[in-house]
Amino acid sequence: GKDLDAVKKKGYIQAGVNGGVFGFGMPDEKGVWKGLDVDTARAVAAAIFGDADKVKYTPLTAQQRFTALQSGEIDLLTRNATRTLSRETQLGLNFVQVNYYDGQGFMVPKNLGVKSAKELDGATVCVLPGTTTEQNAADFFRTNNMKMNPVVIESTSELAKTFFAGRCDVITSDASQLAGTRAIAPKPSDYEILPELISKEPLAPAVRHGDDQFFDIVNFTVLALINAEELGITSKNVDEMLKSKNPVIQRFLGVTEGNGKALGLDEKWAYNVIKQVGNYGEVFERNVGVNTKLGLERGLNALWTDGGLMYAPPFK
Amino acid sequence: MSDNLPPSTEAPMPSKPPFWRDEEKRAIVFQVVALLVVGLVSYYLYSNTQANLERQSIATGFGFLDKEASFEIGESIIEYSAADTYLRALAVGALNTLKVSLIGVVLTIILGTLIGIARLSSNWLISRLSALYIEVMQNIPVLLQLFFWYAIFYEAFPPPRQALNPIDGVFLCNRGMIFGVPEAHAAHPVMGWVFLVVLIAGYFLNRWGHKRQDLTGQSFPALRITAAAAILLPGLVWLLYGAPTAMDIPALRGFNFQGGVTVSPEFSALLLGLVIYTSAFVAEIVRAGIQSVGKGQIEAAMAIGLRPGKVLQLVVLPQALRVIIPPLTSQMLNLTKNSSLAIAIGYADFVAVTNTMINQTGQAIEGVALIMLVFLFFSLSTSLFMNWYNKKMKLVER
Amino acid sequence: MNQPENPTREYLAAPVKKVGAAAWLKDNLFNSWYNSLLTVLTLLALGYIVPPFFKWAFIDSLWNSSADACRDIEGACWSIVPQNIKFIILGFFPEGQEWRPILAMILLLALVIYSKEKSRWNKLLAWMWPVGLIIMGTLMYGGIFGMPVVETDQWSGLPLTMMLSFFGMVMAYPLGVLLALGRQSKMPAIKTLCVVYIEMIRGVPLISLLFMSSIMFPLFLPDGMTIDKVLRAQVAIILFTAAYIAEVVRGGLQAMPRGQYEAADSLGLTYSQTMRLIILPQALKIVIPPTVGILLSAFKDTSLVVIIALYDVLKTTKVTLQNPQWTGYSTEAYVFLAVLYFICCYAMSSYSRRLEKELHTGH
Amino acid sequence: MTDTQPNKSSEPIIKIVGMHKWYGDFHVLSDINLEVQEGERIVICGPSGSGKSTMIRCINRLEEHQQGQIIVNGTELTNDIKNIETVRAEVGMVFQHFNLFPHLTILENLTLGQIWVRKTPKKQAEETAMMYLEKVKIAEQAKKFPGQLSGGQQQRVAIARSLCMAPEVMLFDEPTSALDPEMIKEVLDVMIDLAEEGMTMLVVTHEMGFAKSVADRVMFMDAGQIVEQNNPHDFFDNPQHERTKLFLSQIL
């Protein structure tokens, strides 16, 4: 397809990322991009070029992101965008496999004594202006016949500080962000995330309409990450796995040829992805897992075998 | 005296040069070309945009404005809830912008004038501090200053449960300043009307006072009398109605104070930030204006025996104003435009509301166009007024 | 006139002037009752603010430590700056190539300092600026002399701020002059176009233009054609700045006495010669101080590009603050930025004031 | 010093005794003693920088003196604001550069002081103003603004503005030196009229023709001191001091 050809001709992928969300897409103090979304883009580069470093990043605001993809400024959007019907249809985008299942939640200071979001009538709510965060919060309060006072601040760090200083009673955002926010609290144990999730936010990378081959590659790259975890292949053991007698693994890693050709890639594509980026579990733990500052549980993002939603189709 | 005839046809007319060397015709050709170029470029961009919108199947038009906004806005002058339309949400934003700009402009002029005068003070400390204030405030981006003031508001004040209560009915906490207002009572509208009547009467009294001064030379304390009446007469009405004292006192209920009137920290921080930043510029303008009035003018005024206050009022200020007004106008416009940074500290101004709207509807073109239109409207109306005023103030010269 | 010494003249020393600290205080701080009151109030206010701030900033503070060490202190954690300085100042510029933006900034600084002296303002200098900026651009972009290419999307931090404002200024200047001339023109169509442009641009906030450039501009272009993000922001800044320059230059043009035009006309100079040789050299000189003022606001205003996700110093600082380790220390980071901006702006503004004085005493 | 007081004996309207003034360390005026009788017309001349302006500006306290006494019409000039106002209302001053108020019409320029200082009713103030405008022969310009008048006209307005306050004394500081030759005559004519009406006048000027024809006394200042004063006849024909002779030889 034309997008894939253009990417191959350029020799790198131009990826649109958030640029300001720790754990998902943000440069570190050396200016190196880090995060789950970033690793997704790197995986795609590894699949196409055999080199995960063949990515250039374009930080985008919420308003810019879809136009940037439509106008061809970027090839791939991995910027924690929620997959919705209208975006797929009206905006001319194709979302691929979800790489993070999120949902909007609330966090409160424990000393408020609030145990459920339903008890928040009349509360002052700190809101990060996402695309639908404000709307979701308003909808939730309206359906439950409660009143809210929003305080909408553009930047996560400012918003977090404001919340910790007590300007708001409660903060609402995607659950992934809430966990991160709690992590940076002066005393994290003083805060708790309420059980309700008031929205479904399946975050997925997206490509333009019009190049199905490129769509397939991106889609299966994400799935390959999940599949590798299912198969127990990690970046550490992938070389040994090459020698595995398991035909599923052989097919997956390209020892048995066929998958690569079908996608129009090198047969070693999945091997490259896992070798250079790791499987989904590794990516998750590295960027957002319990041992990071964000400290997120796998939850919905665990493999289906562990009670999560991550499930890869057979690679054959 | 020469006769005032229109050009007659008898005298020889100047002969006509070839058109390419004719100044007037050249000018016409040049202008037509310029207009054509601008037109063509606009058309090109327009047609590209149309094509792009079509291709990406982006819906355009302002039809979305009467859809339900379905988001809440932190503060509003008019009634608003998430069930209202986008149009109303935008109106709330525009009013919020207007509110912070208007109050900001007034405070900025007052503060800026004070500091500008303080800069000229003979008190070393005061003039140095004003100079420092001006330097520091002018040279730090206003966005950073907004962060600073906002942080002060939410860090320095206690949470609502430990709210400061300096005077009865007034609470200070990190939710803002909440104060009690008298509960609605039949006396209030009457008091309002009486107040208004006193003001109008005061205006005429003042005019009468001037006339009397013109006639007799005696000045008349019309302002003082009006001020006294403006306080006493509504008070009298209040007493006549049986002195209703019921107050709508804010009380902590649930998470927040209920009742009373709240001034939010976001509004206060934005107002303070804008006022302090802009007043530094205004101070410099005022200082330059005052200094632009020649020493000779002041000496001449003193030489006819005017007191210092009158020298300032009758001679210095009217002349300084002419120098001050044009740059002051641009500073007022800057303040209005800078209020669009509100989004950084959570005040729901027009830009912030429009942003949310763009996020929800994806109508970026319309949103940006609306922002531009609204600000253009604010700016142009201010400029028009100021130009009119400036023309009025202009010195008549030969 | 050399006066003969006047025999009757005896010079007396001035009446004894009170000297010493006490007299100075009396003269400058307590020379009337309200001045005394003001002094006392001011001192009280200072006493209330300064010591706690001093304690926070200098006594209880840490200057270069890990983020964890900062958790236990009361005062400021300045460590956030040295620990992240590379990213805050230079952003994404590739490792190993840092010397390039640093050299470019030094070059710019040298150029600015060299231009300080009024005596050096000549044709040579007028050429040095564009050439200098081109060299800086080349240094940043690379691609020759074995310097690897660094795409504009990796330009960030302070160099980006400087580039946006200085390039913005240099490019906006001629455009602004043309607009000013257009606004003074006798041709109604040209005049109207210029007036509309200037008033439109001045009437809207810069952020709406930046929005335009980032969100809407791609829609203006034919399918598949994209323009570099930095360049788009740069264009928005240029268009914005040009409108302001136009107004300043117009002031200078209006200050030119009619006699200068007439003298030039009667020598037989054409319109463009008159402008180029007689009017503009004088008019532009008059407006140097307000022009520096515009440069200053351009410099401060570049901080608004955060709104379209360009990584100027403010954005790099904000990103640093996104890192959970450092999120709590935004005050310190912003104070650092404020000082950085203040130093740059103060240098420029005090220079412009000196210039104003110099130009004033000149003829 | 040759002292030729006119034959008047009453209390002098201006009395300066041992007055000194410094600008910083610079001793501008040194031991000035001067008595001016009512109706006297004094012309002050001297080289540039000799302190002429400073001296007459001290008389209505536009400058402060540091030593000695200045008594105007019985009121001594001290820091007392009340006294200063009294004196200023009695002493009119005409400046070299007119210093009309450009934002007010000619008429308003003339009524301003009357209304705010003298508390005269506006109508009456306007009548007075028109009277003086007629006296200086520009009544028809009353509604114009200063910027619309020629220099000579402006200076005449400035004189009228002072006269409106009905001052006891008029001070003129080089009133004609900013004017074109033809306008000088206009202004001098007005001043001669005034002199003939018996107004007390102190005039700093180098118009020696004027000095000769109207002055009761001509004073010569140099280096902050009054070097010589005499009646015009003796002053011009028979100057006593070398310095005066030199000065006169240069300007005549």
Added chain:
Amino acid sequence: MTDTQPNKSSEPIIKIVGMHKWYGDFHVLSDINLEVQEGERIVICGPSGSGKSTMIRCINRLEEHQQGQIIVNGTELTNDIKNIETVRAEVGMVFQHFNLFPHLTILENLTLGQIWVRKTPKKQAEETAMMYLEKVKIAEQAKKFPGQLSGGQQQRVAIARSLCMAPEVMLFDEPTSALDPEMIKEVLDVMIDLAEEGMTMLVVTHEMGFAKSVADRVMFMDAGQIVEQNNPHDFFDNPQHERTKLFLSQIL
């Protein structure tokens, strides 16, 4: 009208026929007819606002006339840019306020027109410039800036600047009225020199001594019309019109 053309017969270098000019509705110049022969020296006088400046400014198109013809050295002044440039290069103008270019040195002021209009090489232009500077006797000031010269010197530079363009005609608009009396002489001397060399000159001035000694013809204008013109002798001694008589009585 008494017409005393000098005894020359060739085609006139300036010819104005039935020229009218309006400012808006105000009829400034009415039916002006004038012929100037090469080498003629004409002095124009008249009361303020009578249109003297306007008339000579029409001659090099600083003002546009609406009716009638102005022909300079065979070229008619119309909207044609080419013609305007031709005429301006042939007509030099000296203004009351000199209008030197303050940002250029004296030398640069003089070479500017030569280099850009006449396309003379710089070196040659400088030589010409120095020659004229010597003629007006300020060659030693060539490297200075206008702000550093006195008014009289500036006006002489302005004259030299015009001369550098080797004009056929020189227009002077009250060239001495912004000057001090002593400087007036300097400038008049230069103008007399020019007159003696046979330069065609139109001079608006009220220096009647100058008019008497050098003018071939003196013109009196009033209310936008040429009221009277004559040789200086007859003009001053025997003016025909009442208006002229009145005017002369005032200024002489």
